Amino acid sequence: MSVTIMAHLITVATCNLNQWALDFEGNRDRIIGSIEIAKSKGAKLRVGPELEVCGYGCLDHFLENDVYDQSWEIYSEILSDPRTQGIVLDIGMPIIHKSIKYNCRIISYNGKILLIRPKLYLANDGNYREMRYFTPWNRPKYFEEFHLPSKIIKISGQNKVIFGDCVIQTRETKLGFETCEELFTPQSPHIAMALDGVEIFTNSSGSHHELRKLNTRMKLITEATTKCGGVYLYANQKGCDGDRLYYDGCASIVLNGKMLAQGSQFSLKDIEVLTATIDLDDVRSYRNQKSASMQAVLTEEVYHTIETDIELAPSSHVFDPTIRPTLEQEVKYHLPEEEIALGPACWLWDYLRRSKCAGYFLPLSGGIDSCATATIVHLMCLLVVEAVRNGDKQVLEDIQTLVHDNTFIPQTPQEIASKLFYTSFMGTVNSSKETRYRAKELATKIGSFHVDMNMDTLVTAVVNVFEVATGKKPIFKIFGGSQTENLALQNIQARLRMVLAYLFAQLLPWTRRISGGLLVLGSANVDECLRGYLTKYDCSSADINPIGGISKTDLKRFIAWAEINFELPILNEFLTATPTAELEPITENYVQSDEVDMGMTYDELSRFGRLRKVEKCGPYSMFIKLYHEWSQPPYSLTAEQVAEKVKRFWFFYAINRHKMTTMTPAYHAEQYSPDDNRFDLRPFLINPRFPHASKKIDQVVKIISEREKKIAESNLSVD
Template sequence: MGRKITLATCSLNQWALDFDGNLARILESIEIAKSKGAKYRLGPELEICGYGCADHFYESDTLLHCFQVLKELLESPVTQDIICDVGMPIMHHSVRYNCRVIFLNKAREVEEYFLPRMLQDVTGQETVPFGDGVLSTKDTCIGSEICVELWKPRSPHVDMGLDGVEIFTNSSASYHQLRKADLRVSLVRSATAKSGGIYLFANQRGCDGDRLYYDGCAMIAINGDIVAQGKQFTLDDVDVVTATLDLEDVRSYRGERCHPHVESEHKPYHRVKVSFSLSDSQDIFLPPHDPIEWQLHTAEEEIRLGPACWLWDYLRRSGQAGFLLPLSGGVDSSSTACIVFSMCHLVCEAVRAGNTQVLADVRQVVSDVSYTPEDPRELCGRLFTTCYMASENSSQDTCSRARQLAEQIGSTHINLNIDLAVKGMLGVFSMVTGKLPQFRANGGSTRENLALQNVQARIRMVLAYLFAQLSLWANGKAGGLLVLGSANVDESLTGYFTKYDCSSADINPIGGISKTDLKSFLQHCVDRFQLTALSSVMAAPPTAELEPLCNGQVCQTDESDMGMTYSELSVIGRLRKISKCGPYSMFCKLIHMWRDNLSLSEVANKVKRFFRMYSVNRHKMTTVTPAYHAENYSPDDNRFDLRPILYNTRTGPGSSGASIARLPKWSLKIPLILKVAVTELLRPLDL
């Protein structure tokens, strides 16, 4: 045996999900390594799918296409007579692994932690236990789990319960999401229903400076029943929940149901003994709390309350004097206006209830130390400015709807026309180039038509910030206004908005809410606040009003531009993010979900259209307004949608007999798979 070996490692400029290009670069690197006599070749991490695949790592399509590339590598003559070390994700026992990364978790180990001197002086101790232990008092045993551990399949409370722990605590930072509270309550109930015990759940509340709103919901449960419930949405900074419970109820419950000696072996927890009792000899006279029914909010109530509380926290901590909203008279901007109006209701209710902190905050916001808000409409007039920005493409209907809603909620309303500013911008362009673009309706090209729409939208953004900064100054008042955006989650998902248009704002309370939920929310506001102007808003087709009118009527509609309805977009968004579907997986699901309304080819075209829109517009997510998080299919790239912003959307050479256009080139095999699947399914149905 020889002692000398030749090894190869490499750096590859791989592209996330560019399976064709990644395969070619891997093969080239192997070929070069062999030409230099190497017998071992090491490639970069996740080189087959690309390291930047991020959330695509969780999609089954990604795993499928990685194996397809691996198959071609194995079959290629280039890979013969050399050890090839390639990187790709693998699923094993329903868990996805990056095989070059190892995480080590030490389970239930307790170590000595040396205290800082300042604490040694106070406690008289040099060290304290650090790790996974439980607290043993004279009368019971208490164990803790942290936030997400409650949601895990093997939560610590399971083993702690088998080890005799009677009280479980969870200090959480669980953020609000539509329809999430029910699941949270179910998990707390389940934690004590199987083997008994008491569960105390504490949670953060409010906006901590980001897109999330932490919605409270502190609770206490015993043996599967909730006995105390805290508030979910409130402007109170402190909300304390208490309950009196009988430890003997836990022991009796466990005596019948829990038999640790027949359970699988478990390692006992380290016990930190404390000479202290939670109980008292006189507590026999204290009545224990009875089970209660948890009062859940509807989704419409959650939209009315959650974003409103988030807006109030953001406003009072920002140092600004209120909000400005470009109000178009459509569902989205009207929903945002209603949320601000709901915020004003919450502020007035809190002040009436004696909340001195809210009173102090609202006085600071309006710069009036003697002010006491009593009427939400009057407060709305102080804090909220709405602005309808008309153009020659705007209809009287939208103008009227915006004005009527502003009157009903009490906002300070501004009507202005942007045509002069648009013509000025186009005049500059024409002076430089000698050309003047035209709308498609007037004989212009698609590029001209799109540019003319975009300049209107961007002018509105510029004017919104101008009025936000100076409108209070013009009226002799102090402070500036925060600009509110009003793009819903479905529009953001497809990129159906102009980059840096009036959707570009300081914050957006509806950016994580679907159009479908917003329509239901508006009906809720009609019933709750008697805002009758919303009825005509809900009845009107969504439109950007950026193209010329036809005989005074709107011709352009959002759903026509996007090629799909908002309800369809909601389904697609959930499949893409929550179900982790790529194009092929989504097509396979939708042909069954939509079989009563759409043909196979129509489903295929919608899937291809969506993924192309998503791909070519993904760059817009880098500038999307920070939005209140309300749905777990939000496309906000800051935290909830970790996908690339630059995709390979070029189409490759078509194959013979192709009757359906190729999808964006997300992967090596998707276009062929989808084409074959649709073609084969179409034939027997004779469509």
């Protein structure tokens, strides 16, 4: 006997999409692909990432009218495609309304646009400059009419639609919409929507990866419905959108603060769709327990509601025991070491397959930074092998295109590295046997095409040119030369390595009868960039840098983790070696050390970096904070010592700030990145003494010293 019941079960879908700025046709295909998958899983509502039609990372291309016209052209193809019918679609694209550019969501059903919802609050700090391109709607619950372009009128038969902050009523429930930054604002729209009866919220995002950032985002996503109840669908971009950022997915479906479905944070999949079946009674019973929320309803101005006849679930159906609500699951987080491995590896894959170069070239010095970079490339190769094994046709097609062999099916990461990854040890008389060995051994283990060479003749030739031209021959400091000579002799080695790197990157594939050139990888970490402990236009100058936003401390943890998880015992030798540039002669009594050269430890650099960028400290406020920290155990430093360290950091930061204007584009992984190109906009000509701040620091040091002296004298008199 069949049993007819009222339907309260609704299946909804959200997704991670690997969209690419200005790749309109590719973006279209991925959007339609995600819709097909959502429909195949029974979903009646599909939510996609922010600005998914054109790609989030268009940057100043958003100033071009072409982007808006072409977005409408692609959207018209999506709207009219038979595969996109029968499901409510929440799609993101930029729109010009009354000559003003907006970041919008378009809600449609069966070829009809229901609502265009502009973003209320724009992301405008750190890596984001949305107010450079768009205007915030800034008028909650306000709406007006939007006249559709002719190509859309022909498809939908509509001349105009509602444009503004509204909600949509289906036969069963009410839908509300947020976009990315609105989740992070103090007055998030979902609160007012919930008080006006909205039960399903969507959030379409373009949120990038930073180490340890996911915890903050997931807390906000789950808390969005913990207070007011409801279903929250979070969609995100995933992958390299053509810039320094890696968008790290984690599309999610949350019910009353509980996670029902969570997408991957890092993977090579271009399309990842999540679905969940929710029981609307769960929302209503949860809200019935929140008496405070019910009281707050009386104080809220209502939203304009767009009424529809859409059924997300039939009004009645025969009971089907196979359809059941999705169960709660634990939120998944990666260790920071795993984030360092997976984020840059996925970013490198996207960069390589989309640039269609012949591979990567890395100057492999035998130190921990280039070791970490090589290990990340190794993981990239491993991810490709795993994706191919799992039947990912797109990854297989991409790897076969890169190696120019449509029969190539890789079985090991070493097979891929032998074709796409080139390394070289560029030794001089100042290089040790240990670093040369480590570089060669690591290259062998990961399978790269390795060149072990010496460049002394090149260095000598350049120095000889200078000597002939000037009659002066510079010598190293340990042999009696000046600091100026010593620095110049180090820098010429570093800069010649850059020249050789680009020569080898262009010609090494040619020596193997392979067409195309290589992308040169840099390997300067974020702390060295912050301190300026690198040579301008040396081998830190490259095409891209996967570790340029990662601290030395985190890199060490990553290498220790990778040694075990990748079964690479050689990594332990990199980990225990003293960091050194090997640009000065090694003698019985002297071996160059990075931390000695810098005058500060890497741990200190990380702390300086966070205080400067994240906590917005200048020299004086940094000194005050660090005095309170470092005057206590285990540091137990005096005020004079703290002041000296702070002044030294700011001096070298200032005199080397100009180097940041030419830094290699690096994977963004830390909030204290000094990347001058977009993230950290500061002048590069600064008085390195910071005289006013230094005077204030000296005054405080004097007060502290006098106070400590009085305390000491008082203690002596008591004794």
